[in-house]
Amino acid sequence: MASTLTVSPARPLTAITTIxxxxxxxxxxxxxxxxxxKDLNQIHAHLIKTRLVLNPAIAENLLESAAILLPNAMDYARSIFREMDEPDSSAYNIVIRGLIYKQSPHNAVLLFKKMLESSVEPNEFTFPSILKACSRLRALSESEQVHAHIVKRGFGSNGFVENTLIHVYANCGRVEVGRRVFDGMSERDVVAWNSMIAGYTKSECWEEVVKLFCRMRELGVGFDEVTMISVLMACGRLADLELGEWIHEHIEANRLKKNLLLMTSLVDMYAKCGEVDSARRLFDQMDQRDVVAWSAMISGYSQANRCREALDLFHEMxxxxxxxxxxxxxxxxYACAVLGALETGKWVHFYIKKKKMKLTVTLGTALIDFYAKxxxxxSSIEVFSKMTSKNVHTWTALIQSLASNGQGKRALDFFYLMREKNIEPNDVTFLVALVACSHAGLVDEGxxxxVSMSKDFGIEPRIEHYGCMVDILGRMGSIEEAYQFIKNMPIQPNAVVWRTLLASCKVHKNVEIGEESFRCITSLEPAHSGDYILLSNIYASVGRREDALRVRCQMREKGIKKPPGGSLIELDGVVHEFFSEDDGHAHLKEIYSTIEDMITRIKSAGYVPNPADARLDAEEDDTEASVSHHSEKLAIAFGLIRTPPGTTIRISKNLRVCTDCHNATKVISKVYNREIVVRDRNRFHHFKEGSCSCNDYW
Known part of the structure; x- marks a missing residue:
């Protein structure tokens, strides 16, 4: 039956109206x-007029156009569906697919329920769609009910349905059920294997991914690019470089290097396995590089603590x-946090705001950690307050920020506020709370x-928690109690625990327990330079100079050297690195001249150099010059040269601040009227007006 469409001449003609x-x-x-x-409205009107709309096939074409092909026409599709006298499974399938496509999985599940109540039989196309809706909702109970319908109606051996079942169970956290479906399949093609591997990937069961891939190879099942992308991801997480390299050889042999996703996965695998240079070579060879490839390479540099290269690559991006x-x-x-590159990180934060990127839990937590470090x-607290969604990791990051910046009591206030908001602390939260107690001398709270972590939350203390308790007791001078605490630990103390006690013995001049701590360290692992220096300083602090020199001689005889102290300072977006007694910086002459003037001025204000912090091989008349050329003093001098008066100077260093530099920096902050923030290996020191935020308790 043919008919002519009538169109108002006042309106522009469309592709439809010209027919x-x-x-x-x-x-x-x-x-x-x-x-x-509008086009669909005209056709629909004509179909109603000619009664062609009563033809189910034509009505379903209308449904498909409105539900799936046209934007913002879902309500129109549902109105068409309601007008159908007895919609069959095909009509239901179209609307269910449309609801899923338009991000309404809940309504898709409700429509499936109506379908069953209307005695319309689902078919092999219904079940994958409704399972997809259940997967998006992570609706395990509904998925199990759908699975029962599948078995009851005889679709349990349909490969497409089985693959979707594997996916939905993995997405609902029941990957082991998905594996039972997989194992029960009569035939398994590469799509089925990929579904199971994707299920394990979704559940982060990396070892199972590798095992399944190895089984594929044993059985001679062909694999494709999709398989390799998942397996490379597993190789990166497991640091399985051998299998990753085998896949790389396969890619080369089969000329698959044009696949962008595959090459990006290869770059990510090498980076996560610590082979950052190999990753970079591949990255540089790629014809195309999308944001995922750039991010994988930047992440690789960051994870390898090659943070300056991470920032350089970001600038290239x-x-x-x-x-x-x-x-x-x-x-x-993360790279900015490690380097203490505040200005660069601030620019990143500005970029996030400019691009209107959502402040997710992950991104917000990274910002909190960056500002804190x-x-x-x-700024850390400001980011925290602006986050609409926070989880335990976000709260833990803030508590750690406060603890490491000398605000232990405030850190505990946030810990208790977190509990009031019914957010369960994890083992890391307790660890940073104990660190807060340690830095602030809060023994009873510690x-x-x-006690609370195991009694009230069922969290068994790890070795790190025991180490914190030793630190809390030792810092307060309860050396004997800390020693007995270690002896009574239900788990074997490691060298770090004994090293913590040794550091406290140095502060409180306890020779006997200091010697025992050193013996216990050396029985567990070879002592490093810091252990020898601590023991030597304990002897020196009680006047046992010969013993102090003997320990230092032992250190020299064993060829043990103290790692060079290094300090970073960011100026105008450029990170400058200094080492103790540096002789390689471009502005050394100016810096050493400033150092000389600075030492003279702070001596006049009461600073007395501490020769005990000089390098081990310094001659007696050279000890003062040695301590005055420590890396943080060089960085501070450069900051004084290159920044306007009153500007805060921020330094990051790789070792713990020594007593001499701590005393000197307090006086520098007063003499030069500067706030100086120093991040050492353990914590932050905010120097201002002659005092430090740690209250000399570090």
Whole structure:
């Protein structure tokens, strides 16, 4: 039956309205030429007028156009569906697919329920769609009910249905059920194997991914690029470089290097296995590099603590006009945090705001950690307060920020506030809370938290928690109690625990327990330079100079050298690195001249150099020059030269601040009227007006 569409001449003609004859089978017209809801309205009106709408096949074409092909036409599709007298399974399938496609999985499940109540039999196309809806909702109970319907109706051996079942169980956290489905399949093609491997990947069961891939190879099942992408991800997480290299050889042999996702996965695998240079060579060979590839390489540098290279690559990414995503930002912020690169990190934060990137839990937590590690505590708290969604990791990051920046009591206030908001602390939260107690001398609070973690939360203390308790007791001078605490530990103390006690013995001049601590360290592992220096300093502090020299001689005889002290300072977006008694910086002459003037001025204000902190091989008349050329003093001098008066100077260093530098920096802050923030290996020191935020308790 043919008919002519009438169109108002006042309106512009569309592709639909220029058709003079309406086809008897309008499928192509509806599905291919219908571009807008207005076009669909005109066709629908004609179909109603000619009663062609009563033809189920034509009505389903209308449904498909509205539900799936046209944007913002889902309500129209549902109105068409409601007008159908007895919609069959095909009509239901179209609307269910449309609801899933338009991000309404809950309504898709409700429609499936109505389908069953209306005694309309689902078919092999219904079940994968409804399982997809259940997967998106992580609706395990509903998935199990759908699975029962599948078995009851005889679709349990349909490969497409089985693959979707594997996916939904993995997404609902029941990957072992998905594995039972997989093992029960009569035939398994590469799609089935990929579904199971993807299920294990989703559940982060990396060892199972590798085992399944090895089984594929044993059985001679062919694998494809999809398989290799998942397996490379597992290789990276497991540091399985051997298998990763085998896949690389396979890619080379089969000329698959044009596959961008596959090459990106290969770069990520090498980076996560610590083979960052191999990753970079592959990265440089790639014809195309999307944001995922750039992010993988930047992340690789960050994870390998090659943070300056991470930032350099990020700058290259900017020049290449590749827009960063959340993963990029998290890696860059980590690099900025390690380097103490506050200005660069602030620019990243500005970029996040400018691009209107959502402040997710992961990104917000990275920002909190970055600001904290740059000593900018107010900014950390500001980011925390602006986050709409926070989890235990976010709270833990903030508590750690406060603890490491000398605000132990405030850190505990946030710990208790977290509990009021019914967020369960984890073992890391308790660890940073104990660190807060340690840095602030909160012994009773520390004891209470240590007992509470197992008693109230069922969290068994790890060796790190025991180490914190030793630190809390030792710092307060309860050396004997700390020693007995170690002896009574239900787990074997490691060298770190004994080293913690040794450090406290140095502060409180306890020779006997210090010697025992050193013996216990050497029985567990070879002592490093810091252990010898601590023991030597204990002897020196009680006047046993010969014993102090004997320990230092032992250190020399064994060829043990103290790692060079290094300090970083960021100026105008450039990170400058200094080492103790540095002789390689471009501005050394100016820096050493400033050092000389600085030492003279702070001596006049009461600073007395501490020769005990000189390098081991320094001659007696050279000890003062040695301590005055420590890396943080060089960095501070450079900061004084290159920044306007009153500007805060921020330093990051690789070792613990020595007593001499701590005393000197306090006086520098007063004499030069500067706030100086120093991040050492353990914590932050905020020097201002002659005092430090740690209250000389570090």
């Amino acid at each position: 003079s004859q309406f086809p008897e089978n309008p499928k192509t017209l509806i599905l291919q030429q219908c571009k807008t809801t 900017q020049k290449a006009n590749v827009e960063a995503n959340e993963v990029t930002m998290v890696s860059v912020l 740059c000593g900018s505590l107010d 004891r209470s938290l240590f």
